[in-house]
Amino acid sequence: xxxxRLNSNDRAVLLRSCFFERLPTAASSAxxxxxxxxxxxxxxxxxxxxxxxxxxxxVLSGLVRxxxxxxxxxxxxxxxxxxGELFGESAMFLGNRATANAQAIETTMLARIDSRKLRxxxxxxxEIADALMQLLCRHAQMAEDCLAxxxxxxxxxxxxxxxxxNCPDGxxxxxxxxxxxxxxxxxxxxxxxxxxxxxxxxxxxxxxxxKGRVIxxxxxxxxERF
Amino acid sequence: xxxxRLNSNDRAVLLRSCFFERLPTAASSAxxxxxxxxxxxxxxxxxxxxxxxxxxxxVLSGLVRxxxxxxxxxxxxxxxxxxGELFGESAMFLGNRATANAQAIETTMLARIDSRKLRxxxxxxxEIADALMQLLCRHAQMAEDCLAxxxxxxxxxxxxxxxxxNCPDGxxxxxxxxxxxxxxxxxxxxxxxxxxxxxxxxxxxxxxxxKGRVIxxxxxxxxERF
DNA sequence: GTTCTTATTTGATCGAGGTCAAACCACGAT
DNA sequence: ATCGTGGTTTGACCTCGATCAAATAAGAAC
Numbered sequence: 001x002x003x004x005r006l007n008s009n010d011r012a013v014l015l016r017s018c019f020f021e022r023l024p025t026a027a028s029s030a031x032x033x034x035x036x037x038x039x040x041x042x043x044x045x046x047x048x049x050x051x052x053x054x055x056x057x058x059v060l061s062g063l064v065r066x067x068x069x070x071x072x073x074x075x076x077x078x079x080x081x082x083x084g085e086l087f088g089e090s091a092m093f094l095g096n097r098a099t100a101n102a103q104a105i106e107t108t109m110l111a112r113i114d115s116r117k118l119r120x121x122x123x124x125x126x127e128i129a130d131a132l133m134q135l136l137c138r139h140a141q142m143a144e145d146c147l148a149x150x151x152x153x154x155x156x157x158x159x160x161x162x163x164x165x166n167c168p169d170g171x172x173x174x175x176x177x178x179x180x181x182x183x184x185x186x187x188x189x190x191x192x193x194x195x196x197x198x199x200x201x202x203x204x205x206x207x208x209x210x211k212g213r214v215i216x217x218x219x220x221x222x223x224e225r226f
Numbered sequence: 227x228x229x230x231r232l233n234s235n236d237r238a239v240l241l242r243s244c245f246f247e248r249l250p251t252a253a254s255s256a257x258x259x260x261x262x263x264x265x266x267x268x269x270x271x272x273x274x275x276x277x278x279x280x281x282x283x284x285v286l287s288g289l290v291r292x293x294x295x296x297x298x299x300x301x302x303x304x305x306x307x308x309x310g311e312l313f314g315e316s317a318m319f320l321g322n323r324a325t326a327n328a329q330a331i332e333t334t335m336l337a338r339i340d341s342r343k344l345r346x347x348x349x350x351x352x353e354i355a356d357a358l359m360q361l362l363c364r365h366a367q368m369a370e371d372c373l374a375x376x377x378x379x380x381x382x383x384x385x386x387x388x389x390x391x392n393c394p395d396g397x398x399x400x401x402x403x404x405x406x407x408x409x410x411x412x413x414x415x416x417x418x419x420x421x422x423x424x425x426x427x428x429x430x431x432x433x434x435x436x437k438g439r440v441i442x443x444x445x446x447x448x449x450e451r452f
Numbered sequence: 453g454t455t456c457t458t459a460t461t462t463g464a465t466c467g468a469g470g471t472c473a474a475a476c477c478a479c480g481a482t
Numbered sequence: 483a484t485c486g487t488g489g490t491t492t493g494a495c496c497t498c499g500a501t502c503a504a505a506t507a508a509g510a511a512c
Binding site: 154155191192194195198212 | 468469470471472478
Binding site for chain 2: 144
């Protein structure tokens with residue numbers, strides 16, 4: 001891991017993100033004031049469950065996976081964060097302890113925001129507090145959505161739901177490129193890679209074509225019904 | 227559903243709860259100022275997924291279940307809130323729309339806090355904002371814990387984990403009473419009632435005795451190993 | 453206590469997905 | 483173009499937990 005200062009390009013990425021875009025300039029500047037950037041290689045561990053954690057992380061580029069370890073060494077993905085997302089914020093309110101492991105899925109650059117400082121700033125700046133609450137809420141929703149999908153949907157249905165989540169409504173014919181390896185998608189959906197593969201082949205009958213990372217939908221209705 | 231005013235006993239319950247206890251008296255009073263109490267019978271629907279929701283709810287007595295519906299009518303529990311818990315707060319940051327259904331599991335009294343007002347108060351009162359952030363965080367953690375347990379543990383392991391969560395550390399011999407029907411516990415753990423029953427009988431071999439709602443542990447170690 | 457109703461347990465069966473092994477394919481390096 | 487490595491798919495098998503049906507137990511109402 002190498003650390004650098006925040007350059008103006010990184011700064012632009014930060015300011016365009018969902019979290020910062022609604023903040024007044026002064027607030028953003030205060031937060032970004034002493035931010036450091038770190039770079040990580042594929043598979044690098046960013047932090048581990050139970051460890052002290054006094055930063056909140058922003059993904060400047062790359063991809064990060066949040067997961068828990070079972071006693072037997074098996075891993076369960078909690079979330080995957082692409083470029084532009086903020087993560088690790090919940091440790092801030094839970095005694096600065098990480099509740100999961102985080103790993104770089106590919107070469108990744110992170111901006112590290114001092115969490116104590118952020119919390120201080122939130123106290124005096126309602127806009128920051130509000131943005132944090134929205135962030136926490138979104139993350140809670142993501143986890144609840146996952147939980148509900150795990151419990152209600154079969155593997156092909158979860159995959160269908162993922163595809164539909166990437167397809168603008170009203171359109172019936174659509175194609176997009178997976179933002180990561182199938183491997184990673186499988187983890188995110190709580191499936192073994194083999195199960196994901198079989199799910200895709202089950203969806204083929206409903207007009208889904210898979211060529212490498214490119215997914216093509218020919219019949220949105222059929223997917224919704226699945 | 228019948229609605230009443232907040233009496234002094236209810237008020238005491240509220241002020242002793244995890245959310246309110248850290249707030250300055252002035253802040254609590256401001257929040258509780260125009261709170262109304264509603265009573266609900268077993269099985270009553272409190273609100274439904276997608277509905278407009280402009281209150282945050284506090285469980286004065288009884289038990290509430292939060293769940294999502296699948297296309298086929300099956301239900302997946304997201305959380306169960308006993309007396310003293312606050313719920314429905316995430317709608318406040320998501321356009322005042324409920325993201326799940328809520329149902330009274332038994333006769334229940336709720337205090338209804340106006341969410342717009344609460345949000346306003348949070349803007350001017352850092353302590354309230356902070357308490358809300360902690361609440362959101364706890365709820366996010368609950369969902370993540372559930373998700374990880376669902377993905378990593380078998381049914382008997384989940385039950386063991388639930389029991390251990392109710393057993394103070396360091397003690398090897400312990401007994402407690404389930405705060406709800408096995409039915410409800412099954413839902414909370416993402417199991418069919420039959421599966422819960424079988425899980426209990428699997429744990430019997432590790433020194434767990436179940437008599438009605440009373441669970442008895444004779445060997446904490448064995449449970450932890452399970 | 454008796455009876456009725458509702459929870460829980462038990463048995464039997466079935467299907468979704470995990471796991472392991474092997475085939476296959478894609479893509480970067482040479 | 484060829485080779486090799488690692489991602490992906492396919493096949494075979496097996497386990498866990500869902501489901502349905504039936505038997506019991508536990509409460510509630512009388």
